[in-house]
Amino acid sequence: MTRGSTRYSLASVDDPTSYSYSKEKRKCGRNVIYSICVIISIILIVIAALLVAALIRALMLEVPSYVHPSTMEQIMQLPNMSSSTFLNLPSILGMALTFPTITNSSGSYDPVVFRGFREFLVHSFPNVFSSSNVEVHDSFPSFLLTVQGSGENATANSFLLLGHMDVVPVDASAWDDDPFSGKWLDKETEGGGFVYGRGAIDDKLSVVAILCALDELIASGWSPNSTFYIAFGHDEEVGGEYGARRLANFLESKGVKDLLFILDEGMPILEGAIAGLEVPVAIIGVTEKGWMDIRVEATGVAGHSSIPPLSQATHALATAIHNLHSSPHPVFLNDGPEEHLLLAVAPKSSWPQRLALSNPWLFRNMISAVFSRKRETDAMQRTTTATTIISGGVKDNVVPGTAWALVNHRVHPSESLEEVVRHDISAINDDNINVTVLDSRAPHPISPYGASSPAFSLLASVALRVCPEAVPAPGVLVANTDTRHYLQFSRSVYRAMPYLLTPQDLAGIHGNNERISAANVWRAAQYYHTLIMAADLGLANSHYSQAGRGGREL
Ligand SMILES: *[C@@H]1O[C@H](CO)[C@@H](O)[C@H](O)[C@H]1NC(C)=O
Ligand SMILES: *[C@@H]1O[C@H](CO)[C@@H](O)[C@H](O)[C@H]1NC(C)=O
Ligand SMILES: *[C@@H]1O[C@H](CO)[C@@H](O)[C@H](O)[C@H]1NC(C)=O
Ligand SMILES: *[C@@H]1O[C@H](CO)[C@@H](O)[C@H](O)[C@H]1NC(C)=O
Numbered sequence: 001m002t003r004g005s006t007r008y009s010l011a012s013v014d015d016p017t018s019y020s021y022s023k024e025k026r027k028c029g030r031n032v033i034y035s036i037c038v039i040i041s042i043i044l045i046v047i048a049a050l051l052v053a054a055l056i057r058a059l060m061l062e063v064p065s066y067v068h069p070s071t072m073e074q075i076m077q078l079p080n081m082s083s084s085t086f087l088n089l090p091s092i093l094g095m096a097l098t099f100p101t102i103t104n105s106s107g108s109y110d111p112v113v114f115r116g117f118r119e120f121l122v123h124s125f126p127n128v129f130s131s132s133n134v135e136v137h138d139s140f141p142s143f144l145l146t147v148q149g150s151g152e153n154a155t156a157n158s159f160l161l162l163g164h165m166d167v168v169p170v171d172a173s174a175w176d177d178d179p180f181s182g183k184w185l186d187k188e189t190e191g192g193g194f195v196y197g198r199g200a201i202d203d204k205l206s207v208v209a210i211l212c213a214l215d216e217l218i219a220s221g222w223s224p225n226s227t228f229y230i231a232f233g234h235d236e237e238v239g240g241e242y243g244a245r246r247l248a249n250f251l252e253s254k255g256v257k258d259l260l261f262i263l264d265e266g267m268p269i270l271e272g273a274i275a276g277l278e279v280p281v282a283i284i285g286v287t288e289k290g291w292m293d294i295r296v297e298a299t300g301v302a303g304h305s306s307i308p309p310l311s312q313a314t315h316a317l318a319t320a321i322h323n324l325h326s327s328p329h330p331v332f333l334n335d336g337p338e339e340h341l342l343l344a345v346a347p348k349s350s351w352p353q354r355l356a357l358s359n360p361w362l363f364r365n366m367i368s369a370v371f372s373r374k375r376e377t378d379a380m381q382r383t384t385t386a387t388t389i390i391s392g393g394v395k396d397n398v399v400p401g402t403a404w405a406l407v408n409h410r411v412h413p414s415e416s417l418e419e420v421v422r423h424d425i426s427a428i429n430d431d432n433i434n435v436t437v438l439d440s441r442a443p444h445p446i447s448p449y450g451a452s453s454p455a456f457s458l459l460a461s462v463a464l465r466v467c468p469e470a471v472p473a474p475g476v477l478v479a480n481t482d483t484r485h486y487l488q489f490s491r492s493v494y495r496a497m498p499y500l501l502t503p504q505d506l507a508g509i510h511g512n513n514e515r516i517s518a519a520n521v522w523r524a525a526q527y528y529h530t531l532i533m534a535a536d537l538g539l540a541n542s543h544y545s546q547a548g549r550g551g552r553e554l
């Protein structure tokens with residue numbers, strides 16, 4: 001007999017109330033267990049229901065129809081390029097790369113190098129620069145071409161193509177070969193090898209490919225109905241204050257407004273960047289991030305390092321920077337272009353990624369955790385934080401009274417500049433740290449995208465002509481372009497490059513061993529050739545007359 005049963009029997013005999021109390025207690029315990037079971041069952045049922053809903057959505061979701069089938073058919077029928085200039089374009093790009101058109105800082109450039117580069121362009125694309133239809137506005141070293149339309153309404157389908165002639169400096173010792181050699185390597189291999197040198201991707205290919213396309217169009221006797229514009233800056237890499245800004249002033253003075261679209265360098269056709277995605281994604285940048293420089297300053301007691309002050313500015317600054325980096329800015333994934341990018345690529349992704357990408361509403365945190373692990377994807381989803389300068393102290397035995405750091409943010413379009421500062425102050429969480437905004441620029445407005453946005457749809461269709469296996473999708477450009485000087489001319493401003501690139505290729509941009517495949521060189525020229533013809537034919541409007549310009553439907 002156990003002691004427990006003894007007590008039970010005692011209680012049952014001697015104290016009926018105690019007996020019923022313990023029976024109550026067990027009943028009550030059973031009730032609690034029962035309730036917990038019910039709650040767990042409900043939770044399991046809800047989870048199962050959510051998973052079933054997510055699975056159904058993943059199975060049903062289709063690639064968004066950004067492209068109209070009959071527009072696509074017309075675009076496929078536009079001619080292929082075939083001129084000798086076109087076939088020679090990798091060589092021409094190579095020669096373009098031999099001009100070290102470096103900009104180090106705003107307002108400084110080498111006029112001799114740029115003069116040479118400009119003459120080289122005139123020499124390489126003679127039909128453009130000798131055409132009576134093309135007017136050159138020279139704002140040396142930058143320039144703008146006006147290609148005169150002869151239709152009844154010369155502004156009906158006007159657009160603007162942008163590019164830049166300058167490149168960022170190089171660390172030549174880190175390159176395998178001369179960064180300004182412009183060599184066409186492995187020419188005989190399948191695909192035609194690649195062209196090597198600073199500016200191959202960013203952004204001399206756009207410049208030569210646009211001019212090559214126009215050169216062939218003019219040589220073939222083509223002339224547009226609508227007037228369009230091509231603008232090439234010389235200081236994009238340092239802000240465009242003397243290049244793009246002046247060209248924009250010129251357009252303003254000509255009364256240009258309400259363009260069908262503006263296209264600048266930007267997101268490429270990316271391959272192998274998203275885990276589980278088996279096809280390339282042709283990302284069209286519909287906005288770009290803003291910018292903010294803040295100065296973080298700590299003040300402490302100055303003195304001799306043999307009797308160091310208990311509170312030191314350098315230590316306070318280090319703590320402030322640590323806190324700032326430990327508390328990243330919020331993630332924006334299920335809102336705007338990012339979500340539509342995920343939904344566009346989901347149907348072409350393998351399982352289980354397909355389940356997650358189809359349902360950002362459910363798997364937001366999981367997707368965001370995966371994105372946070374790579375700097376490229378993390379930059380897409382939030383405002384980034386980079387501490388770029390730290391300063392404090394002058395001598396090894398003097399404790400400085402102040403220390404400061406410069407922090408550079410790239411501001412996500414879903415976060416306002418005020419919110420960025422508020423987040424920083426609360427992350428630093430120290431009243432003795434002085435946070436000052438030195439410089440800031442708001443993110444750009446989000447351009448129309450979706451099936452009923454004529455210009456977005458046109459760009460998606462033309463991208464599919466030169467890369468049929470890709471899925472088009474909207475996206476956020478994490479860097480900055482010259483478009484900031486041109487925003488007043490159109491609501492439909494896009495940042496995209498028709499080059500099929502891998503993340504390794506992207507590392508060459510502003511990095512070492514920048515190069516581009518010859519196949520991409522030809523793809524680029526064919527893209528601009530088709531785009532110019534298709535836009536002028538009104539293919540951006542014919543199927544979307546109700547939505548009209550800048551129509552937006554998501
Ligand atoms: C362009 O070239 C491709 C590949 O050679 C070919 O399939 C297509 O039919 C050509 N298109 C036109 C309009 O000639
Ligand atoms: C840019 O900086 C490099 C290295 O300091 C220098 O050699 C070059 O002359 C500079 N170029 C211009 C245009 O300022
Ligand atoms: C020319 O086309 C533009 C853009 O579609 C339109 O706003 C304008 O009214 C047209 N002008 C004439 C004279 O038809
Ligand atoms: C904070 O820094 C700014 C700029 O450096 C300065 O003008 C201001 O006086 C500082 N404020 C304090 C409380 O130190």
Ligand SMILES: *[C@@H]1O[C@H](CO)[C@@H](O)[C@H](O)[C@H]1NC(C)=O
Nearest residue numbers: 151152223224225536537538
């Ligand atoms: C120009 O407009 C005319 C009349 O609308 C049309 O027949 C022709 O195809 C157009 N040309 C181009 C290059 O768009």
Ligand SMILES: [Zn+2]
Nearest residue numbers: 202203236265
């Ligand atoms: Zn660039």
